[in-house]
Amino acid sequence: MATATKRSKAEKSLVILLLIIGGVLVSLPFLWMISSSFKPENEVLAIPPTIIPDNPTIENYINLFTSMNFTVYLRNTIIIVLFSFLGLLFNAMAGYGLAKYEFKGRERIFYLVLATMMIPGQVTMIPVYLILNSMGLTNTMTGIILPGLAVAFSIFLFRQFMITIPDDLIEAARLDGAGEFYIFFRLIIPIAKPIFAVQGILTFIAGWNSFLWPLIIANDESLYTLSVGLSLLQGQYANNFALQMAGAAFMVVPIIIIFAFFQKYIVEGFTMSGIK
């Protein structure tokens, strides 16, 4: 018995040791980014490199907003994130409609949603551009936001969750005289909180990181998002790695903080959606 616990203790230490080694390897790029972003321009190119900056400075972060238009990029990114939450509401409504109502064409629409999930992005990218172009929406904020609002995968997840809500609950609310939209906002949304949490985080991350579509649609710098701005910075200040790292950190750190707070919902969400 004693040897058995001793062995499992050694085993646990080995597992933790392996996790630490792997964890250091995986987070090395992040640590290097943070450390380099606080170095002055000459120190960042020094060989051998310093692990902790000798003369730490926050000048790089200030430069993002003074030499570059990061204020504008940040504003645009926040606009996109806010509208993607409106899209999240649309997806939730569609998921609820598909899960809880009997109506003509329901099956067909659901299969259509599933089918669009399988189409690779490269197929629709060019036609969507052509469609927006014919609507006169290229180089506008509307053109950046509209195509990303409805997400088939999100509709699918909402439907899967909402189908588990008992019908009796909705019937009872109807008998009490509640309207359909009142039921959705006051009854369904509170019940569906966990799935909203997961989808909310994923929506935030996708909106915050949005890059390719803004790059295709926006010609004016006033419409650039943080990612597009960061890639512009990489081109303009190719050898100022300290400034580049500060820009990257400015994009990555908010996501990491939000994720650290909500990470348990993401794991639960995958267990909930039945993909296992």
Add this chain to the structure above:
Amino acid sequence: MKQLLNNRHPYMFIAPAVILLTLFSVIPIIVALVISFTDMNLKGLANWSAISFIGLENYKELFSDATFIKSVFNTFFYVIIGVPLVIIASLSIALLLNYGTSWIFNTFRAVYYMPSITNIIAVAVIWGYLYNTEYGLFNYLLSLLTVDNIPWLEEPTIAKISLIILAVWKGIGINMIIFLAALQGIPKSYYEAAEMDGASRLQVLFHITLPLLRYATFFVTVTTLIGWMQFFEEPFVMTDGGPLDGTISIALFIYQEGFRYSEFGYAAAGSFILFAMIIIVTVFQFKLQKKDTDL
């Protein structure tokens, strides 16, 4: 009465999302199919009468286009090396993380998930610096081991491998979570029974855990393969397909034809070839899976 009540509302609930999805997903597929049989380009965009139907010409031309053939070869290179690496790495990490439940394991779960939520441009900026031949951390660390400078992104084959390393780093997170969810769904009683029968650790792993992860493994394999066949972001932001088209993938080829050279018809044809390849590979996998369960 109930019929009447249910008539209007469902459509009001689904309308916004379904209309948007139709406009930006369903119609574009039809448009893509149509223009893939035309010579539509920038001229055609301004003046629709300049567009003419050329039948299968685009498709024929693609198969004699040296860049396209190179992009197909590169994509297979990425898939054949990258997909097994991602699956093995994410499964191993999930197994390690499933070992305990204390805060250490939760923290590491977050650490391993982090790369997958990191913005691709930030990734390109950070890794571009790490891979830099003169000032990069990787070459500095190697120089301590007296290894010569490696041209991480300047030599076609090494560049492909560098992109795979980066993509594996970024791809572990989501698959690891799926494996972890599946591992947590395995009933404890199976392990207890095995322990009573005196099964060793390795026997439990190979005869209980891995077989029970069959469905998760299948799901991960299918989705990872589909994702890697569309390999795009990494070469797009790191190398732009270079050097000498050494890292160009099919998806990047389509993007460049469409948005750099404005050959919309040609690019659309390329996208359907990619789509067909994805469908063939996926159907093949489902067939294999069926055979596997029959036995």
